[in-house]
Amino acid sequence: MERVSGVSCTVGESPTWSAAEGAWYWVDIPARRVWRMDGSTGAARYWDNAEMVACVAAKAGGGLIAGMESGIFSLSLGAEQTAAALKLATPAAGLGEGMRFNDGRCDRQGRFWAGTMFMDMSAARAVGQLYRYDAARGISAPFVSELLTQNGTAFSPDGRTMYLSDSHPQRRMVWAFDYDIADGVPSNRRVFADMTKEAGRPDGAAVDADGCYWICANDGGYLLRYTPEGKVDRRVEVPMLKPSMCAFGGKDLDTLLVTSIVSGKPEDAEWGGSVVLLRPGVKGVAETLFGA
Template sequence: MERVSGVSCTVGESPTWNAAEGAWYWVDIPARRVWRMDGASGAARSWDNAEMVACVSAKAGGGLIAGMETGIFSLELGAEPAARAIKLATPVSGLGEGMRFNDGRCDRQGRFWSGTMFMDMGAARPVGQLFRYDAARGISAPFVSELITQNGTAFSPDGRTMYLSDSHPTRRMVWAFDYDIDDGVPGNRRVFADMTSYAGRPDGAAVDADGCYWICGNDGGCVLRFTPDGKLDRRIDVPMLKPSMCAFGGKDLETLLVTSIVSGKPEDAEWGGAVVMLRPGVKGVAETLFGA
């Protein structure tokens, strides 16, 4: 396991590998920062933003699409220390005070999915919703509602299964949906993994080439792999108490990059907020660029 040197995040999230650039991206939410690391040299730099960036996916043609505090944005990352943010869409009903987007990624067809949450998790307000955005149709009506802390969005290798979690301590649930790859519509929601039976809360996720679902066990210091039928078959312990999201990447798609959150606990002081890379011995699935 290798630590990405010189990088520490308060709430590290949304790692993604851009194969076209040979680079990793991730965010630090409260810092309002987007990070990029070159896969070959390991050189890292960051861009600041006017509002919090919660999740990103790479766009065809360059730049990122992002779920932020007030909507879905296009981010252009240049030589300046700040990103150029262009708002693309806001939910028709609005976000409401104290809300923001949270976890998100593109489906296998290049449509962007992201959900909302009430930022004060202690309030446990089930007001989060899950949306789809594409350039042709704009932002959708919510497909899933009454979420507290939306997370864990991922798609099977063939794109026909969508995963979603709620990482709030009172929920700790992962669901699977049948996914219509032509229309971009999920259906037949069912419990995939009840995380109350396992270590940690279900945070961000990735899917490998075998169709297995890797979920970060936030507060559990581990990453768990579930088979497509929802059976736990592997656990990897990480040095951070609060791993937040994982992603496969590198030239061979065999590196797993894991972000984390500062817990504030003395035993987590050295590693909380770290970004690490490991080689779990399996291959990931290339992410589809938005708009590709």
């Protein structure tokens, strides 16, 4: 396991690998930053933003698509320290005070999926919703509602299964859906993993080439790999208490980058908020660029 040097995030989230650039991207939500690390040199830099950036995916032609505080944005990352942001869409009903986007990623066809949450988790307001965005149709009506803390969005290698988690302490669930790859519509929601008995809550996730679902166990200090049948077959300990999301990348897609959140606990002082790279012995699936 290797720690990314010189990087510490308050709430590190949404890692993604850009094969075209040979680079990793991730965000630090409260810092309003997008980070980039060159996969060859390890050199890292960041861009500031006017709003909190919660999730990102690489776009065809360069730049990122992002779920932020007030909507879906296109981000251009140039020589300046601040990203150039262009708002693409806002949900028809708006986001409401105290809301923002949270977890998101593209499906295998290049459509962007992102969900919303009420930022004060202690309020336990089930007002989060899951949306789809594509350039041709814009932002959808919500496909899933009454979420406390939307998370864990991922797609099987063939794109025909969509995964979604709710990481709130009162939920701790992962669901699977059948996914219509032609229309981009999920259906047949069912429980995939009940994590109410786990020490960690289900946070961000990734899918490997075997079709297994890797979920970060936030508050537990480990990752779990679930088979497509919903059975745990691996547990990987990490040095930070609150791993937040993982993503496969690197030249051979055999590296897992894991972001984390500062817990404030003394035992987590050294590693909380760090970003680490590990080799789990399996390969991931290349992410589809938005609009590809």
